[in-house]
Amino acid sequence: MTTLPSWRDTATRKTIVDFVESVTTGADAVPVAERIAVFDNDGTLWSEKPVIIQLDYIVGQWAAAVKADPSLAENQPYKAVATGDLSWLGHAVEKHYAGDDSDLKQMLGALVGLTDGMTVDEYAASVAEFFRTAKHPTLGTPFSGAVYQPMVELLRYLEANGFTCYIASAGERDFMRSVTQEFYGIPPERVIGSAYGLTYDADARAVKYSANLDFLDDGGIKPVRIWSRTGRRPLLAAGNANGDLPMLQFAVGDGTGRRGLALLVHHDDHSGRGDAPYDGGAEQALAADDVTVISVADDWEQVFPA
Amino acid sequence: MTTLPSWRDTATRKTIVDFVESVTTGADAVPVAERIAVFDNDGTLWSEKPVIIQLDYIVGQWAAAVKADPSLAENQPYKAVATGDLSWLGHAVEKHYAGDDSDLKQMLGALVGLTDGMTVDEYAASVAEFFRTAKHPTLGTPFSGAVYQPMVELLRYLEANGFTCYIASAGERDFMRSVTQEFYGIPPERVIGSAYGLTYDADARAVKYSANLDFLDDGGIKPVRIWSRTGRRPLLAAGNANGDLPMLQFAVGDGTGRRGLALLVHHDDHSGRGDAPYDGGAEQALAADDVTVISVADDWEQVFPA
Structure with missing residues (x-):
């Protein structure tokens, strides 16, 4: 066939x-x-x-930001990334569905902060670099x-x-x-x-x-x-x-x-x-x-x- | 060649x-x-x-609206369409560039009102009907x-x-x-x-x-x-x-x-x-x-x- x-x-x-x-x-x-x-x-x-592939990229970018400026780890979502406990991200979404947008807004702010001011070409290069080396966590x-x-x-x-x-x-x-x-x-x-x-x-x-x-x-x-x-x-x-x-x-x-x-x-x-x-x-x-x-x-x- | x-x-x-x-x-x-x-x-x-083709369609739709409800002609842009003097439309844009958005907003309100609630298929049919019969004013x-x-x-x-x-x-x-x-x-x-x-x-x-x-x-x-x-x-x-x-x-x-x-x-x-x-x-x-x-x-x- x-x-x-x-x-x-x-x-x-x-x-x-x-x-x-x-x-x-x-x-x-x-x-x-x-x-x-x-x-x-x-x-x-x-x-x-077990991972949304784009989230893997985003967490990696947040981790790089914390490495460059450790004081970021005092606040979410950088704190979650720095400690390796990502459960805060899921809780932020759950709180949103329960009517409280505060954590989700903080997360989205950190998200758009990653690309704010970048050209579309610079972002494309960053994503291409991610795909060159990243591996799926269970498939390997x-x-x-x-x-x-x-x-x-x-x-x-x-x-x-x-x-x-x-x-x-x-x-x-x-x-x-x-x-x-x-x-x-x-x-x-x-x-x-x-x-x-x-x-x-x-x-x-x-x-x-x-x-x-x-x-x-x-x-x-x-x-x-x-x-x-x-x-x-x-x-x-x-x-x-x-x-x-x-x-x-x-x-x-x-x-x-x-x-x-x-x-x-x-x-x-x-x-x-x-x-x-x-x-x-x-x-x-x-x-x-x-x-x-x-x-x-x-x-x-x-x-x-x- | x-x-x-x-x-x-x-x-x-x-x-x-x-x-x-x-x-x-x-x-x-x-x-x-x-x-x-x-x-x-x-x-x-x-x-x-001498005419933006889409404006020709829009004016026609406004004219049909006035025909269906003559009281509309008390207000712009229907008044302009009813009287045949479209200069108000140009003035609305000029006022916008001079810092006064009031007339432009009124015009845009009448514009989006034409399609508000229509399906994309209904609008496509209306536009197709326009093109079936409309003629360019100078080319004929x-x-x-x-x-x-x-x-x-x-x-x-x-x-x-x-x-x-x-x-x-x-x-x-x-x-x-x-x-x-x-x-x-x-x-x-x-x-x-x-x-x-x-x-x-x-x-x-x-x-x-x-x-x-x-x-x-x-x-x-x-x-x-x-x-x-x-x-x-x-x-x-x-x-x-x-x-x-x-x-x-x-x-x-x-x-x-x-x-x-x-x-x-x-x-x-x-x-x-x-x-x-x-x-x-x-x-x-x-x-x-x-x-x-x-x-x-x-x-x-x-x-x-x-």
């Missing part, structure tokens, strides 16, 4: 192949220009456990080894059928852009994600980051950003979490228009071939109508690249 | 052809993926005199006849040399998207422009406009939006006004990196073949270094499609 070789011959695989054939052949074929597919990144195209490989091989094959299969594939992630756009061509064959103009504010420095003739988050590309913001960037309703969407549900349902539509396929990667594998299994943050998406669940345990013969 | 047939054999044409050859052939060729070109729209790809043709034929040829010439062309306009993005494929061969995902706010309606599974302007894509915002959308510094940029100067200089860079070409369409033709000549709003751009001026009078054999 040359198509989707890391996929098992399951009902899920058949659903995908049947859908692609139904929109690419015959009198009802969707025009090539409208064959848009969007993919979440963390947990959908590459591993997000460079992060290029933490992509899901079946999903990369799905990107290629869709492209072979006239689809144009985009990433639509809550991850920060320019961080992802450093590696999406190499890891997924997706060029920077097709990476949609959260974004730091930008300004134009006319004297330097350069685009630079400012000290704010422009938007967090999650939940209902995903369809909005997909429209902003593409001017199209996607024909296929793939995600793995509740924050992906709006874009999955946007692809499927309300049933009155054209067809659409929504895919949800379910991390249910207990074999140790892939990530340790988890459901947290995907409860609503797993229970949704119109969503085809991809079981890592059952549908994938292989999880990571050989 | 099959390349750029509506262009005369001038030094400007030679500058363009020499630049394209220098970045596409030989050991120093720029990789295809990095051959990004950005084009302003109003006054660069199509006529903006549909607006497809108001594109600059030499610039459309330039788009095709660049594409034939591996460039990917984008529109980067202060015009509203989704308005342009309705016609850019037909008029210029540029698909919606490559249209960058000003944008109304958007929200996702989860129940309707639809993207809708909200009652605000997300950003005005002019001046220093153009390089910012070009980066946001493409993740690249363009290799070539073309405009016609001061608001294009930042993106023109962004393309050229600071002279330390790779090459870039900035083109400025100068409306200097007194022959009546094209638009009546004008310089207003282009003074700084015309005086800028590193900008190659395209003279409509001298460089173009033909202005509009035959």
